[in-house]
Amino acid sequence: MSKAKFPANFLWGGAIAANQVEGAWNTGDKGLSVADVISYKPNVSNKDYAKHAAISLEAIKEAMAETGTKNYPKRRGIDFYHHYEEDLNLFAEMGFKTLRLSIAWTRLFPTGEELEPNEKGIKFYTNVFKKMQELGIEPIVTLSHYEMPLNLSLKYNGWVSRRVIADFVRFSNACFEYFGDYVKYWLSFNEIDSVTRHPFTSAGIIPECCAPGKEIQENYQALHHQFVASALATKNLHEKYPKSQMGCMLTKLTTYPLTCNPQDVELALKKNLHNYFFSDVQVKGAYPELMKQYFKNNNIELQIEDSDYDILRENTVDFLTFSYYMSTTASNDENAERTPGNTVLGVKNPYLPSTDWGWQIDPEGLKISLLELYDRYQVPLMVVENGMGALDKFENGKVHDDYRIKYFKEHLKQMNAAIKEGVNLIGYTSWGPIDLVSAGTSQMTKRYGFIYVDADDEGNGTYARYKKDSFYWYQKVIATNGEAL
Ligand code: BG6
Numbered sequence: 001m002s003k004a005k006f007p008a009n010f011l012w013g014g015a016i017a018a019n020q021v022e023g024a025w026n027t028g029d030k031g032l033s034v035a036d037v038i039s040y041k042p043n044v045s046n047k048d049y050a051k052h053a054a055i056s057l058e059a060i061k062e063a064m065a066e067t068g069t070k071n072y073p074k075r076r077g078i079d080f081y082h083h084y085e086e087d088l089n090l091f092a093e094m095g096f097k098t099l100r101l102s103i104a105w106t107r108l109f110p111t112g113e114e115l116e117p118n119e120k121g122i123k124f125y126t127n128v129f130k131k132m133q134e135l136g137i138e139p140i141v142t143l144s145h146y147e148m149p150l151n152l153s154l155k156y157n158g159w160v161s162r163r164v165i166a167d168f169v170r171f172s173n174a175c176f177e178y179f180g181d182y183v184k185y186w187l188s189f190n191e192i193d194s195v196t197r198h199p200f201t202s203a204g205i206i207p208e209c210c211a212p213g214k215e216i217q218e219n220y221q222a223l224h225h226q227f228v229a230s231a232l233a234t235k236n237l238h239e240k241y242p243k244s245q246m247g248c249m250l251t252k253l254t255t256y257p258l259t260c261n262p263q264d265v266e267l268a269l270k271k272n273l274h275n276y277f278f279s280d281v282q283v284k285g286a287y288p289e290l291m292k293q294y295f296k297n298n299n300i301e302l303q304i305e306d307s308d309y310d311i312l313r314e315n316t317v318d319f320l321t322f323s324y325y326m327s328t329t330a331s332n333d334e335n336a337e338r339t340p341g342n343t344v345l346g347v348k349n350p351y352l353p354s355t356d357w358g359w360q361i362d363p364e365g366l367k368i369s370l371l372e373l374y375d376r377y378q379v380p381l382m383v384v385e386n387g388m389g390a391l392d393k394f395e396n397g398k399v400h401d402d403y404r405i406k407y408f409k410e411h412l413k414q415m416n417a418a419i420k421e422g423v424n425l426i427g428y429t430s431w432g433p434i435d436l437v438s439a440g441t442s443q444m445t446k447r448y449g450f451i452y453v454d455a456d457d458e459g460n461g462t463y464a465r466y467k468k469d470s471f472y473w474y475q476k477v478i479a480t481n482g483e484a485l
Contacts (some may be wrong), residue, residue: 003483004412004413004416004482004483004485005416005419005420005482005483006416006419006481006482007419007425007426008481009097009426010097010425010426010427010428010481010482011097011098011138011140011382011426011427011428011429012095012096012097012098012427012428012477012478012481013091013096013097013098013099013100013137013138013140013427013428013429013430013433014091014094014096014099014100014429014430014431014432014433014434014450015099015100015101015140015384015385015429015430015431015432015433016080016099016100016101016102016432016433016434016436017101017102017142017145017146017147017190017436017439018101018102018103018104018107018145018147019033019035019036019074019077019102019104019145019146019147019437020035020074020077020432020436020437020438020439021077021078021080021434021436021437022077022079022080022081022104023069023075023076023077023078023079023080023081023082024077024079024081024082025069025072025074025075025076026075027081028107028118028120028121028123028124029110029118029120029121030104030106030107030110030118030121031106031109031110031111031112031149031150031151032064032106032110032149032150032151033104033105033106033147033148033149033150034146034147034148034149034150034153034158034200034201034204035074035146035147035201036063036072036074036075036150037055037059037060037063037064037072037150038055038063038072038074038201038442039059039063039071039072039442040071040072040073040441040442040443040457041441041442042457054198054199054200054207055200055206056206056207056208057206057208057209060150060154060206064150069459070458070459072442073437073442073443073444073457073459074437074442076437076455076459077436077437078434078435078436078437078444078453078455078463079463081124083463083465084127084128084131085131086465087434087451087465088128088131088132088135088137089135090434090451090465090467090471091135091137091433091434092135092136092137093475094433094450094471094474094475094478095475095478095479096137096433096478097136097137097138097427097478098137098138098139098140098185098427098429099132099137099138099139099140099429099433100139100140100141100142100187100384100429101128101139101140101141101142102141102142102143102144102145102147102190103125103141103142103143103175103179104121104147105143105144105147105148105149105168105171106147106148106149106150107120107121107124107125108121108122108125108171108174108175109149109167109170109171109174110149110151111149111151111152112148112149112151112152112164112167112171113149113151113152113167115170117171117174117178122174122178125178125179126178126179126182129179129182129183130182132182133182138184138185139182139183139184139185140185140186140187140247140321140382140384140427140429141175141179141183141185141186141187142186142187142188142189142190142249143168143171143172143175143186143187143188143189143233144168144188144189144190145190146190146201146202146439148203148204149167149204150204152164152167152204153200153204153205153206154206156204157204157205157206157209157210157218158199158200158203158204158205158206158222159195159203159204159205159221159222159223159225159226160203160205160209160210160218160221160222160225161225162225162303164204164225164229165225165228165229165232168229168233169229169232169233169236172188172229172233172236172237173236176236176237176240176241176244177240180237180240180241180244183244184243184244184245185244185245185247185319186233186237186244186245186246186247187246187247187248187249187321187384188226188229188230188233188234188246188247188248188249188317189202189226189230189248189249190202190249191249191250191251191323192223192226192227192230192248192249192250192278192282193250193251193253193275193277193278194251194343195219195222195223195226196216196219196220196223197343197344198343199215199218199219199222201439203219203222203223203226205218205219205222216298216300217299217300217301217302220295220300220302221302221303223278224302224303224304224308227281227282227312228308228311228312230246230248230282230317231282231311231312231314231315231316232311232315233246234246234315234316234317234318235311235314235315238315245318245319246317246318247317247318247319247320247321247382248278248279248282248283248317248320248321249321249322249323249384250275250278250279250320250321250322250323251275251322251323251342251343252275252322252323252324252369252373253271253275253327253328253341253342253344254272254275254324254327254328254365254368254369254372255268255271255272255275255327255328255329255330255346256268256327256328256329256330256349257329257330257331258329258330258331258333258336258347258349259331261332263332264330264331264332267330267331267332268329268330271328271330272372273288273290274291276288276376277291279320279322279373279377281312282316282317282320283316283317283320283377283379284316284377285312285313285314285315285316286309286312286313317379318379318380319379319380319381319382319426320373320377320379320380320381320382321381321382321383321384322369322373322381322382322383322384322385323342323383323384323385323386323431324365324366324369324383324385324386324411325341325342325359325385325386325387325388325431326341326342326352326359326360326361326362326365327349327352327360327362327365327368327369328341328344328346328347328349328360329346329347329348329349330346330347331347336348339354339358339359339360340357340358340359341358341359341360342359342440343440346360348360349362355388355389355390356389356390356391356446357389357441357446359388359389361388361407361410363407363410363411363413363414364414366383366386366411366414366415366418367414367415367417367418370383370415370418370423370425371418371421371423374418374422374423374424374425379424380424380425380426381423381424381425381426382425382426382427382428382429383415383425383427383428383429384427384429385429385430385431386408386411386428386430386431387404387407387408387430387431387432387448388403388404388407388448389438389446389447389448390403390404390446390447390448391445391446391447392435392447392452392468394452394454394466397466398466398468398469399452399466399468399469400468400469401468401469401470402469404450404468404470405469405470405473408430408470408473408474408477409473409485412428412477412482412485413485415428416482416485430448430450430474431448432447432448432449433448433449433450433451433474434449434450434451434453434465435447435448435449435451435452435453435455436448436449436453442457443457444456444457444459445457449468450467450468450470450471450474451465451466451467451468451471452465452466452467452468453465454466
């Protein structure tokens, strides 16, 4: 392969989320978010992801009564709240052109229902954006990344209720008003498709609060409300800041058939079409016909107001972003071996190696995903999450993470190959450029970073930051605009 060539203004960087890094869960009048009540369960297997992500009312009450952070790692994150200057300096040292980060809704609107934003929250993010501006790091801001106000979840069963749209629009308007001069790229909902896989963290849905037997319908109803909220936020952004752009964010779950048995092929096709449904609505502005029929066939009746169709059609996103960690495989054979992945349990692909957490490593799948997405939508693309969670060995202030360098090198090469074949890819933000709390398992020891954070699963440690070998490697990649790959 000839030397990698990336577009001149390619946005190299990394991605983090407020609930996984900030900590300071009750500082600055911040309210409780859904992430603050997710406890760390030391022995949870990644295969039990869905069980881990679901929550009972009793567990929420227990969490609310707990004033410490010990069992609730997302309450402490990596204390980015107090380390943000140091961390941003480190990102700048790596040469970051961009940083994707999210805004904790509960820092601005502690219960989600206030009419005016909390000044202390505004101040914190203003300081963060000012520092980024000073360092020349372009922000990409996710408005909602698994951290909605717990109050909205308890009172209204989260996004199942239509009224949450107005709360979100008020929150997003405040973000545009206060941070609009610093931020050009916005994303509405992180992995919007995940509402159907982990409804509590994505949409505040508590299973016990759903109508019996209607859980799936209510998940799709909540999703519909998020689609409308995203479109309204897009409308408001475009009106107020015509030069700013709104993107959608999809978990790209590219599925291969395990064999060429037509049954496996059909199953894989259906999984891929289901994955495209979410971006179809946000990029094309309408529900796909096959999805409408799927709802009918499965007695899923959505409450959709007539004006919703216009809102979705008239306010599509400007670009598409996605996370890519692995591909997955489908088989009609019930006994086929399964393996965990990013919130999915798929069939194991015999051709691929796996990470310490069993997620299969498939760089070529990234190229395939890019080609498919670009061909389908023809809008600018960004890979806004990609990386491997690994058990790092920290010795004498160093981590020799050649496995991580290999993972990134192979993915970036495939990304470059997709660009050479015509894909309009404008940016890449690796997931967790600094170690952070895992979304799925709440572990700290599932490390993604180029920067090591001295903290363990129980919260012990100095929280000091150290540069891993991969830090210097990524720095070189960025400095040469990918030529050093
Ligand atoms: C994505 C999420 O699904 O995967 C991130 O957007 C998350 O928040 C990432 O951290 C990796 O998953 P995990 O469970 O290893 O943290």
